[in-house]
Amino acid sequence: MIYFDSAATTLQKPKSVSKAVAFAMEKMASSGRGDSSASLSASEVMLTCRETAAKLFGVPEPEQVVFTFNATHGLNIAIKSLVKSGQRVLISGYEHNAVSRPIASIPGIEVLVLDTPLFEPEVFVERLEKELRAGVDVVICTHVSNVFGYILPVDEVAHLCREWNVPLIVDASQAAGTIPINMEALQAAFIAMPGHKGLYGPQGTGLLLCGQKGEPLLHGGTGSLSFLQGMPDFLPDRLEAGTHNVSGIAGLLQGLRFVEQKGETTIFLHEHKLKTAAAKGLSEIPGIEVFYAQKGDLQAGVLSFRMEGHDCAEVGEYLSRHQIAVRTGLHCAPLAHQSAGTEKTGTVRLSFSAFNHMQQLERFLDQMRRFSN
Numbered sequence: 001m002i003y004f005d006s007a008a009t010t011l012q013k014p015k016s017v018s019k020a021v022a023f024a025m026e027k028m029a030s031s032g033r034g035d036s037s038a039s040l041s042a043s044e045v046m047l048t049c050r051e052t053a054a055k056l057f058g059v060p061e062p063e064q065v066v067f068t069f070n071a072t073h074g075l076n077i078a079i080k081s082l083v084k085s086g087q088r089v090l091i092s093g094y095e096h097n098a099v100s101r102p103i104a105s106i107p108g109i110e111v112l113v114l115d116t117p118l119f120e121p122e123v124f125v126e127r128l129e130k131e132l133r134a135g136v137d138v139v140i141c142t143h144v145s146n147v148f149g150y151i152l153p154v155d156e157v158a159h160l161c162r163e164w165n166v167p168l169i170v171d172a173s174q175a176a177g178t179i180p181i182n183m184e185a186l187q188a189a190f191i192a193m194p195g196h197k198g199l200y201g202p203q204g205t206g207l208l209l210c211g212q213k214g215e216p217l218l219h220g221g222t223g224s225l226s227f228l229q230g231m232p233d234f235l236p237d238r239l240e241a242g243t244h245n246v247s248g249i250a251g252l253l254q255g256l257r258f259v260e261q262k263g264e265t266t267i268f269l270h271e272h273k274l275k276t277a278a279a280k281g282l283s284e285i286p287g288i289e290v291f292y293a294q295k296g297d298l299q300a301g302v303l304s305f306r307m308e309g310h311d312c313a314e315v316g317e318y319l320s321r322h323q324i325a326v327r328t329g330l331h332c333a334p335l336a337h338q339s340a341g342t343e344k345t346g347t348v349r350l351s352f353s354a355f356n357h358m359q360q361l362e363r364f365l366d367q368m369r370r371f372s373n
Contacts, residue, residue: 002324002360007146007174007302007331007351009196009203016254021202024250030243032223042246049253050236056260057191058182059209066208066236067244071173072098073217074192074208077239078169079140081214082189085109087137092116092124092152093339094145097332099171103140112136115339119293121153128157132164139168143175147336147349148291149275149302151179158186167212173197176207177259178268178300183209190214198267198353199259201252204245214239262354271301271352274361278303278350281365285372291340291347304347307372312346315371322367326350 003011024045029038031046050062059065068074075098083089085108091099093115103111112131116124128139139161143154154170161168167189172181177198183191189212195205208214216231220241225232232238259267279292287308293299307315316328329346330337337343350364 002356002363004350004352004356004360004364005325005327006197006353006356007349008327010198010200010353010355011325012353012355013200013202013251014254014258016258017200017202017251020254021247021251024247028246028250030223031246033243042244045246045250045253046244049249049256052253052256052260053207053209056256057176057207057209058184060184063235064183064210066210066214066239067249068192068206068208069204069245070196070206071171071192071194074190074206075099075169075171076102077208077214077217078190078192079103080106080217081212082138082167082169083109088112088135089138089140090114090128090131090136091140091335092142094142094147094150094152094336095140095333096142096146096171096173096336097334098173099140099142100335113335115335118148118291118340119150119295119298121151121156121298125153125156125160129160132160132166136164136166139166140171141168142171142173143179143181144173144300144302145333145336146174146302147331147333147347148304148340149174149300149351150293151175151298151300154186158188162187174300174302178264178271180264183211187211195248195252195255199252200255200354202248205248205252207252208239210235210239216241218242267354268300270354271356272296272299274352274356274358275299275301275303275350277358277361278365281361282368285365285368287372288368291342301352303350304342305350306342306345306347310371312348315348318371319364319367324364324367 028042031042050065054062170191172193176193191209195201196203218241222237312328327349
């Protein structure tokens with residue numbers, strides 16, 4: 001199968017990931033729940049994973065790296081730690097439901113959506129500064145749109161938030177592993193990311209980089225301060241209730257090491273090359289509209305298109321019959337489609353990884369030419 005759906009989950013992983021998961025399943029127990037070698041080895045793997053993530057993402061202390069089930073879990077912690085009734089919250093027009101639904105669950109807040117045009121970061125920054133002047137309590141911004149690969153100007157957003165002393169939450173779901181992220185430089189309140197996308201870890205893993213303690217989403221055992229009936233006031237224990245996904249974290253560690261060794265920029269340029277070739281090839285097929293940034297620094301390795309006279313699901317089903325996996329529809333991000341004007345049709349999305357290659361892309365383009373005829 002040709003797999004072009006890595007924005008959902010990277011299917012192809014480094015072999016070291018599955019090996020680490022299998023080893024942990026056989027040899028490791030629960031971290032912080034005993035003095036056996038099985039428990040201590042789990043604690044060692046978890047600490048090493050925190051340290052590796054802290055180094056890769058510019059986090060001052062490994063304790064500020066909190067393990068989550070996915071980016072959605074981390075975003076819920078971040079949002080419900082900062083957003084309170086009566087506040088004015090600003091989000092980009094390209095947010096995933098992992099942001100918009102937690103926001104919608106909080107009563108009595110004013111939500112301002114910056115539905116600015118696709119691939120026009122200057123407009124976004126201008127609008128953001130205007131709204132910050134008017135008064136905003138929290139800003140939430142995705143780093144990269146999961147639908148269009150649009151790289152939002154997170155550095156500028158962070159600078160403005162620091163200038164106006166407004167806490168910032170970053171959804172790095174589509175950026176982590178391909179675009180360098182430095183927590184200390186951004187000074188964001190929280191940065192959430194999944195393990196199973198660009199970090200090449202297993203499903204059910206994620207990281208929340210914490211610039212502050214945050215409020216627990218779950219309450220329970222931590223293996224520390226057991227007489228205390230409230231959650232500990234220190235990280236990571238404050239935000240990590242219950243038994244950890246040790247085998248998943250062991251796999252995530254190997255995914256992080258893969259990214260570290262290969263290099264985020266190298267992975268980005270590889271995906272960019274495939275995306276550019278895909279955009280060119282699709283643009284040459286009559287009736288296809290491609291959402292492509294002419295400037296390469298505005299789009300990651302995610303590309304959306306739609307085809308006149310054909311429902312996106314029809315295109316996806318055709319490709320699936322020919323063993324090519326893509327994603328169609330709204331991609332759990334209706335705000336992004338509303339901002340780009342594609343909410344009525346959705347799009348067909350290609351998303352690449354370090355394991356895709358040009359021959360696969362040629363086969364995809366050949367099938368699209370056949371479909372158009």
